[in-house]
Every structure is written in C-alpha cells, then in structure tokens.
Amino acid sequence: MKKILLGLSLGLVLASTAAFAKTTITLAFVNNPDMVILKQLAPEFMAKHPDIDLQFQVLPENVLLNSITQDVAVGGGRYDIVNTGTYEVQGSWVKNHWLSPLNPLFDAMSEADRKAYDLDDILKTEREALSVDGKLYALPVYGESSFTMYRKDLFEKAGLTMPEQPTWEQIRQFACKLNDPAHGLYGISMKGVSDYSQLAPFITLMHSFGAKWFDQDWHPQITSPDFKKAFTFYVSLLKDCGEPGASSVGFNEGLTLVSQGKVAIWVDATAGASILQDPSTSKVVDKIGYALAPTQGSTNGSAWLWASGLGIVASSKHQQEAFEFITWATSKEYVKLVADKFGVVRTPPGTRYSTYKNPDYLKVAPFAPYTLKAIEEADMMHPAKDPVPYTGTAHVDIPEYAAWAADFAQNFSAVIAGTMSIDEALQRSQTTTENVMKDAGYIKD
Amino acid sequence: MTAVADSMPSGTKRRAVPARWMTWPAVTYLVLMTQAPFVVTLYLSMHSWNLLYPMRGVRFVGLANFRSLVTDGIFQLAILNTATFTLISVAATSLFGLVLALVLDKMTLGRGLAYTLILAPFLVMKTVTPIIWKNMIFHPIYGLLNWFIGLFGLAPLDLIGQHPATAILVVVTWQWMPFMMLVLLAGLQSLPQSIKEAAALDGANAFALFRHITLPHLKPFFAVGMLLETILLLPMFGPIYVMTYGGPAYTTQNLTFDVFQLLTQQYEVGKAAAAGVVTAAITIALTMLLLRYLRPTLERR
Numbered sequence: 001m002k003k004i005l006l007g008l009s010l011g012l013v014l015a016s017t018a019a020f021a022k023t024t025i026t027l028a029f030v031n032n033p034d035m036v037i038l039k040q041l042a043p044e045f046m047a048k049h050p051d052i053d054l055q056f057q058v059l060p061e062n063v064l065l066n067s068i069t070q071d072v073a074v075g076g077g078r079y080d081i082v083n084t085g086t087y088e089v090q091g092s093w094v095k096n097h098w099l100s101p102l103n104p105l106f107d108a109m110s111e112a113d114r115k116a117y118d119l120d121d122i123l124k125t126e127r128e129a130l131s132v133d134g135k136l137y138a139l140p141v142y143g144e145s146s147f148t149m150y151r152k153d154l155f156e157k158a159g160l161t162m163p164e165q166p167t168w169e170q171i172r173q174f175a176c177k178l179n180d181p182a183h184g185l186y187g188i189s190m191k192g193v194s195d196y197s198q199l200a201p202f203i204t205l206m207h208s209f210g211a212k213w214f215d216q217d218w219h220p221q222i223t224s225p226d227f228k229k230a231f232t233f234y235v236s237l238l239k240d241c242g243e244p245g246a247s248s249v250g251f252n253e254g255l256t257l258v259s260q261g262k263v264a265i266w267v268d269a270t271a272g273a274s275i276l277q278d279p280s281t282s283k284v285v286d287k288i289g290y291a292l293a294p295t296q297g298s299t300n301g302s303a304w305l306w307a308s309g310l311g312i313v314a315s316s317k318h319q320q321e322a323f324e325f326i327t328w329a330t331s332k333e334y335v336k337l338v339a340d341k342f343g344v345v346r347t348p349p350g351t352r353y354s355t356y357k358n359p360d361y362l363k364v365a366p367f368a369p370y371t372l373k374a375i376e377e378a379d380m381m382h383p384a385k386d387p388v389p390y391t392g393t394a395h396v397d398i399p400e401y402a403a404w405a406a407d408f409a410q411n412f413s414a415v416i417a418g419t420m421s422i423d424e425a426l427q428r429s430q431t432t433t434e435n436v437m438k439d440a441g442y443i444k445d
Numbered sequence: 446m447t448a449v450a451d452s453m454p455s456g457t458k459r460r461a462v463p464a465r466w467m468t469w470p471a472v473t474y475l476v477l478m479t480q481a482p483f484v485v486t487l488y489l490s491m492h493s494w495n496l497l498y499p500m501r502g503v504r505f506v507g508l509a510n511f512r513s514l515v516t517d518g519i520f521q522l523a524i525l526n527t528a529t530f531t532l533i534s535v536a537a538t539s540l541f542g543l544v545l546a547l548v549l550d551k552m553t554l555g556r557g558l559a560y561t562l563i564l565a566p567f568l569v570m571k572t573v574t575p576i577i578w579k580n581m582i583f584h585p586i587y588g589l590l591n592w593f594i595g596l597f598g599l600a601p602l603d604l605i606g607q608h609p610a611t612a613i614l615v616v617v618t619w620q621w622m623p624f625m626m627l628v629l630l631a632g633l634q635s636l637p638q639s640i641k642e643a644a645a646l647d648g649a650n651a652f653a654l655f656r657h658i659t660l661p662h663l664k665p666f667f668a669v670g671m672l673l674e675t676i677l678l679l680p681m682f683g684p685i686y687v688m689t690y691g692g693p694a695y696t697t698q699n700l701t702f703d704v705f706q707l708l709t710q711q712y713e714v715g716k717a718a719a720a721g722v723v724t725a726a727i728t729i730a731l732t733m734l735l736l737r738y739l740r741p742t743l744e745r746r
Contacts, residue, residue: 069496069497073497192606194690194694399498406706410691410694416606418607
C-alpha cells in the first residue's frame, strides 16, 4: 500500500514539473477575420514550440481595448501579448510604459533568424506608425489605409471616369449624377453615427480641405472657417446625394449598403475592398473600381493609416516566448501559410512589401496596388496641410482624444440627423474641446 | 456560546441558537458580495483616477466628482432621459399589457397559441431585439416600416435618426408589454367568478363591471408589475447601445450609458463611480417611494 502511495505521489510530482516546464502565453485579440485566422493557425506554432502553450482571449474591438487598458493600467497581469493599434502606441501606452520595446529582442536574435524575418520587408509607414522615438513597440498583423471605391459598371453606363486621385468636388459631381433614390441607388455612403471611433472618414475629409483640429499652441480650430467649410461640405454631400438614415451608419452598415449594390461611391477602409470581393457576402464582386482617397487642396491627412499590431506587455514574465510568437505571426512564413490554407485572397493585407510583389496575390486582389500606394503615402506624422502639434490621421494621438472626440461625434451625428445646426454643433464642440485641453494643461493662459 | 445557550430557558430556543450562528458564513458571504463592491464604488467616487494617466495616481478629491457631475449639462440630460424612458415605458406597457390581458382572458379559442405568441418578445434576448428592430424594421432603406408607410404613398422615414427616443420607447414597450400582460392576466384569472355573477345580477353593465370590480381587483397586480418594471428599466442599456449610442447629441443618453461612457471611453474611474453612486441613490430613493406608496395596496391582500 505504502509503495503504491509513494509511486503515486512521485508520479504526481513528475507530472507537475512537466506541466511547469510549459510556459503559458495569454493573448488578447480583436475578433476580426485576420485575427481569427491567426487563432486557427496557432496549433502550427505550438507544434513547433512544444514548450509554449497559447491561451486566447478574443473579443470585439471596443470591449477588448477596455479590457486591456483596465488590466494593464492596474497591473492585472492577465495578458502577455495584446492587440495594439497605432493610436494606442502613439497615444499613451508607450508613454505609460505599458509595452516592451522590441529592438533589444531583435538585437538578440540570431543572424539567420533576423534575415528570415526581414524587418525591412514590413511597410515603412506601418513600422513608423508602431514606433515611438525610433523604438518599435508592435509588429503589424494587418494594416490599412483609406481609398475610394466606386461602381465601375455604373460609371461606365453614365459615361463618367474616375481620376486616379479625385477631388472631393469631383466626388460630389459623380455622386449626385448617379444618385437615384427612386430606384434604391444612392450616390455615396458616408458615416454619421455618434460613435467617436468611427470618425476617421470625416477627419480625413477635414484634413484634405486644409483644416485642422488644433493650431500650434493646442487651441482648438473647430470654429475656424476652413473647418466649417469641410464640415458643411460633408453634411451637404450626405444630405443631397448620400444614403438616408446616415446618423446610424457606421462601417458595417456602409459595407452592407455597398455590398448589396445600393451605393455608387464609398470612401472608406482599404480592408473593406477584400470583403467586397468575396462572393459569399457581396453582390458587387468584380464591379468595384479603385482610386486614391479624394483630396481638396491637401494630400496630407487625406487618407488614414492604421495597423493592427501585436505588442508585448511590459510586465509580462515571458518576454522571449511572447517575442517568438509575435515574430512568427508576422513572418513571411506565416503569410505564406495563410495563403496556402485559406486562399491567396485572404493574405494579410498591408504588412509586407513581399505580399505586393507576389503575382498570385496581385491576380486575385485588384485593389492591392491601390492599398499599397495609399499606405505608403499616408503620413501619420504630418496629418494636416499646416504644421500641427499632433500626429495621427484617424485620431489625434493624445490620451485626451476620447474626452472631446466623443462629444464631437455626438454633435456631428445630430447635424446629420438634422436635429442641430452646423454652427451650434461646431460651437459646442469648440467649447468642450477648449475645456478639455485647458483641464489637461495643454493650453496655458 | 455555551453561556448563551445555558441562559436560555426553554429547549426549543436551545436548538435555535446554533442554527443562528451557522448562518454567519452565508450572511458574511452575502454581505461581502453585495456590499463590498458598493463600498469600493463609494471610495472611488471621492477620488480622481484616470487609467490613462498612471503617473497621476489615485488622488482624494472629496466631493469634486459629484460637484462637476451636478453642473454637467450632459449628466442633467441623462437624468431627465432616464426619467422619461422609465416613466413612459412603464405607463405604455401597463396600458397595452392590460388590453392584451383582457383580450386573452376573454378568449376561448386558440388561447394557448395567442399566449405563446404574445409572450415571445419577452423571451428574446434583450440585446437581440433592438438589433432586429434597427436592421429589419426601422432601417430607412430595407426596413418593413418604410415599406408599410410607402403603401400609403408617404415619404420614407428615418425614425432612429429623426426621433431616436421614440424608436427606443417603441422597442422597449414591445419588449416589456408581455411581462405586464403576464402579471395582469394572473390577476384577472384570480377574480372569483361569483363576484362577477353577483354584479351582473345587480344589473351592472360591462363597463361598470370593469370600472368597479375588475380594476380595483387588479390594483395590487399593477403595483407589483410597475415596481418591478421600474427597477428593471431604470438601468436600460441594450437598446441605447445598439440603436443610437446615446446620440444624436446625447438625446438618448441615460444614466447607465453615461457611466459606461465615462468608464470605458474616457477611463475616468472616479467620475464614473460618482455617477454610479448617484444612479444607485436615485434607484433606491425611487424604489422606497414606490414601496411606501404601494404598500397599503399590497398588504390589503
């Protein structure tokens, strides 16, 4: 009996040491299609690294960001690897020392591994968007910019030609010519929802008109003539030739309208293009033409830049293991693996130059050259025509952004719903923003 | 413990004593689980803490969070919206619930089927309902509502954009009407047949019967239904989050949504806690008031 007990306890001890030898890495992910693919392919990584066990926490974007911010801010230690976008990297996470710089880990890599990973193959603007003061803090799993998508068939029928880089004035002419609500076709789809995380299309239009959020002394410019001109243009284009009910239209609603053939022009995320090419959800496959994002006097800030990156939480005890995973998930080998398993069109977009040199990908993704060009030209560090104290094309990269942008989005949506005047909305937002910036100490009187 | 037990005169109490202390673990657990979070919320409500500024730390600010909330126009609007949403939806569900209950009570054929169908909206998940209404009924392009008003040659309507509060109230009323119906139907069916017959013999017509017999009988049932609905509808969140996101221009922002915005978008833990405390205070005060007002009707039975 004693012998059996002894044997049992010895077995238990052995089993537990074996379990301890395995490192568990916890990842927090957004539930977008690219991340879901990454989760599905993770067993391939674990097969190669039997000492690492991956745990996934997959959540919708806004919920995920809250969960990560709250956990990291209070030092909860729940996550080792987190999804971070350009805004988080530039805004406050790096400043708050929540992410580990990746440079020392790259320096410690073997020569062969470093060559195989080929950091220089990652799109330069994306790399910069995920770096602060020359140090890299995340690696991109997928990247995007914004551009113009339009219905080639409708343009042809109406005898219209979309230029390579249209102006907003031209977009207005095209949209209004094609607008035909009686037959369920709208000239353009634009967002008007009161959720501030969906403001990017307006922000890029505003910057392309030469307007800006702040002057060099951080004084809000929301009531300036340039800003008002851009705002008025957006609202009147939407009212005259856009979809009805825009005050509840965000990305998904807009995508549905376009994919169901209800809209002639859509200026939005480059990532939307691959969904419009998917026959299982889209009625407009091969009917979409592409052009760069419209401008109106300023190319700076006329298209946004975004990367969904993987970063390592600074307090994680498994830096090396986490690094091994994020370099695998963003490697050339991984890009090829996705193409092999899920089809070439699902290749992670907007991350590597080599993707855009791959003839197989270019054949199935007619939008690819435009995506690449849009990402390469998007200058996140100089988002406006004039010099401004802030960076960021789809946000303003300061922690206070949410505080005043949420208020702006509410007023913006009210104007689009027709329940508030343009002047009143701008004046309200100007006041709120001034108060926020004074409280935060940006404006010194 | 033995000293206490010895001082007890009778044998029955002697047995009751250990039973009492044996409930302590459960009571302690209950107090910890229900009151500890509220105490923490109270503590946080008197501190300034923004998660995005770890360097600033957690600072004691006294009642400053409450002061800034009280003077905040958006917070005042949120209180007003909460009151409007709760009052109107409770009133509307009571009215429609009563009509439905009366119809069902009188029905003889197909009552089981009608009952199941009317109850169905209440059983659908509370966030799924607004998604369906938003995309399938209110949608300005695909929606059934616009197809319907189009039959009369009317111009398409963007209800969520133009009248967001109405849209939310319609959905909430639709959702909660069956609940009220259920409570009132139970009341109607507990009304003794003999009373109705006696009234009829005395020559009461249908209206008089309803006015003087049925309605007074239903009073406590109304009281219970309204009390529960007030408590459950005050912190409404799903329809606002899904349909309007509190907008446009805060016209549909209620207290719960305000707390949500402060905490998860601005990371103002202190202010959000203060708003939460105010919400809890309002809910408790309102419940006490309702209970006091309703107690006589409830205890009469």
